[in-house]
Amino acid sequence: MAQELTPQAAGTVVRSKGETEPATLTFTPAVDIFEKGDTTVILADMPGVASDGVDVTLERRVLTLRGTVKPHAPEGYRRLSSEYREGDYLRVFTLSDEINQAKINAEFRNGVLRLELPHAAEAKPKKISVKAA
Amino acid sequence: MLQTNYFPWNYNDPFADMRRLQGAMNRLFDGGRSSERSGAYPSVNVWVGQDSVVMSAELPGLTDQDIELSVKDTMMSIRGTYPEPETGDDIRWHRRERPAGSFLRSIELPFRIDPDHIDARFENGVLTVEMQRPEDDKPKHIKIKSS
Incomplete structure (x- = not known):
């Protein structure tokens, strides 16, 4: 299963940068995580992100999900009401299972990232022989 | 004297449970960055x-x-x-945050x-x-x- 590195409630603002320029917000995407057989499946909501704006990295056991949003505001219009804000997405997990990196499947559709992380075949117990002095 | 309280919450307040439910509902709907104001x-x-x-x-x-x-x-x-959401006997859920x-x-x-x-x-x-x-x-x- 996946453990969150810095536990954060979904939807909270992680950070905002830029004091003078329009601030870019970073949100924690809402996720569903389940295990199906030998595969851990992670679904992350990143609305407003195009498929080329999604970045997934797995370094050792640290899985980083990142989404860069292309802010859109219709030109020549004035904002009447604003109930949600746009921003980038970032969430980091530590995986407790060894993942078969060659078989990771990532798919991005309708603003949802779907990651399939197949567990590596059970590592064979390594026998360490102890030499007698 | 030993008194058994049959109500885990304060039974002097008949609305306590209702309020607790409402609190839970509010938390449910107010958790995200969206719908923070109106629900x-x-x-x-x-x-x-x-x-x-x-x-x-x-x-x-x-x-x-x-x-x-x-x-x-x-x-x-x-x-x-x-x-x-996906269902099946072999599915073990760890997190469910998506709407x-x-x-x-x-x-x-x-x-x-x-x-x-x-x-x-x-x-x-x-x-x-x-x-x-x-x-x-x-x-x-x-x-x-x-x-």
């Missing part, structure tokens, strides 16, 4: 132009087939149902909408609807004659 779902952004209005809403995981839009005069309604179920939201627009000139798009989980003001509803300029 209405989905959250929408609205822009107005000269004679048109643009509405956008984030609905990740839906497809254009799952969303139903309707417009009547100045009222616009969005209805939708999220696809069922589920169905929703209906009606939005009052600043003017009447021409139902024949609506442009709705659904891209990357974001619904964007551009609506036009009907010709007969546009403000008329009145010439003032000087004597």
